[in-house]
Each structure stands twice: as C-alpha cells, then as structure tokens.
Amino acid sequence: MSKVRPAAVAGMFYPDDAATLRQMVRHFLDQATSSGAAPKAIIAPHAGYLYSGAVAASAYHLLEGRR
Numbered sequence: 730m731s732k733v734r735p736a737a738v739a740g741m742f743y744p745d746d747a748a749t750l751r752q753m754v755r756h757f758l759d760q761a762t763s764s765g766a767a768p769k770a771i772i773a774p775h776a777g778y779l780y781s782g783a784v785a786a787s788a789y790h791l792l793e794g795r796r
Contacts, residue, residue: 757782761790
C-alpha cells in the first residue's frame, strides 16, 4: 500500500491550495521564453516558486514539444 506524505511546506514556499498552485505554475510556463537546442539535462531551481518559478519555467520551456 502506497502512502503519500503531506506537503511539509505548503503555504510557505508555494500556495497550499491546489487550484492556486496549478494557476501559478501555468502562469510561469505560459510566460516562459527560452531559445537554443534541447538540453540533455536540466538543473532547475525549485525552492520558493515566487523566487525561482520563472527561471525554472524557462528551463523546462526548452523541452516543449519534445518527449
């Protein structure tokens, strides 16, 4: 049986409401711009979406349309 641990910092570094979090991430991804070839690896920030969300989204934007 798999258990899911509750988020320890929800509401501190990112919204604790799922719909608000989804909207925030979608906004970062929609606003992301990047150019260049698809990377072989990504090292993206993840702490405090208000601080690092736009930078992380630009890294993941490089993967758009690729599997």
